[in-house]
Amino acid sequence: MVLGIDIGGTRVKAALVSEDGRTISSAQAPTGTQPASFVANLNNMLRGLQDGHPPVTAAGIGCKGIIDVSSTKVLTLPGSLHHLEGQQLSTIIGPVLPPRCPVIADNDARIAMAGERQWGAARDCQDAIMLTLGTGVGGAVMVNGQILRGTGGIAGHIGHLTVDPDGPKCICGNRGCLETFFSALAIESEGATVVHRGLPTQLTNANPTCQDVFTAARNGDAVCLRIIQRATNYLSGAIAGLLFVLDPERVILTGQITEAGDMLFDMVRTDVHQRTLPLLRRAVPIVKSQLSDPSGTLGAAALALTL
Ligand SMILES: [Zn+2]
Known part of the structure; x- marks a missing residue:
């Protein structure tokens, strides 16, 4: 089971997903406009979502803007989430993940393609x-x-x-x-x-x-x-x-x-x-x-x- 997170301008959404693409459990929270409330809302939601489930083996994050995939650093992000620029998403959610849980991040359009490649219209x-x-x-x-x-x-x-x-x-x-x-x-x-x-x-x-x-x-x-x-x-x-x-x-x-x-x-x-x-x-x-x-x-x- 892995964790899928989508960071949007107004809401942050997350789901526990099985290897065959079934959503086991999902949650969402307001994105918030302040850096502190963003981190608190996101991590409270992720904590609650994982509660009572076996530990996830990896986490993926979709976010608008330009993301460095390997480091999960947000390179460019205009608009309400501008405060995330320069931050490493894996560091933000690290405290609420199992120890040594790997994290990957990319922009929302490439995330959508990854989903279609795995389970959808680009499967074969x-x-x-x-x-x-x-x-x-x-x-x-x-x-x-x-x-x-x-x-x-x-x-x-x-x-x-x-x-x-x-x-x-x-x-x-x-x-x-x-x-x-x-x-x-x-x-x-x-x-x-x-x-x-x-x-x-x-x-x-x-x-x-x-x-x-x-x-x-x-x-x-x-x-x-x-x-x-x-x-x-x-x-x-x-x-x-x-x-x-x-x-x-x-x-x-x-x-x-x-x-x-x-x-x-x-x-x-x-x-x-x-x-x-x-x-x-x-x-x-x-x-x-x-x-x-x-x-x-x-x-x-x-x-x-x-x-
Ligand atoms: Zn243009």
């Missing part, structure tokens, strides 16, 4: 690409069964693939990154613009959610359909480029935007296949992630199993 796969389509776009790339980390731990940041060299400025410092065109934030901002400009649309809220825009498009709203088509065109273009570079067995999509279901998948499949069939001579499957694991604890546990 050596080469796969995964995109997490949410507020922003994250990603992970698996080549020959290894999840790529790169020289500085940045590999897999598919959301920052340049899809328009002269496009809008991105938070990463570059211009025209994929996530400035395709992400929940980008789609929501397009939705808000059409409401603000008084275009004929079913959207009524001045600040529509990404899901509102998809729902309106599905219900025949031509303005919203155009927003989705344009955004998805950038996503498909980026995926097509990745297929030519990496030639994977499959592409896995996950994250809140995939709740749009067939509408999104049908558009992406059709467009990606049109772009890539002549060179690849096969339709690379584009599938949804299989782990019902919105908390990320299973992926973190899968990473722990590699220790």
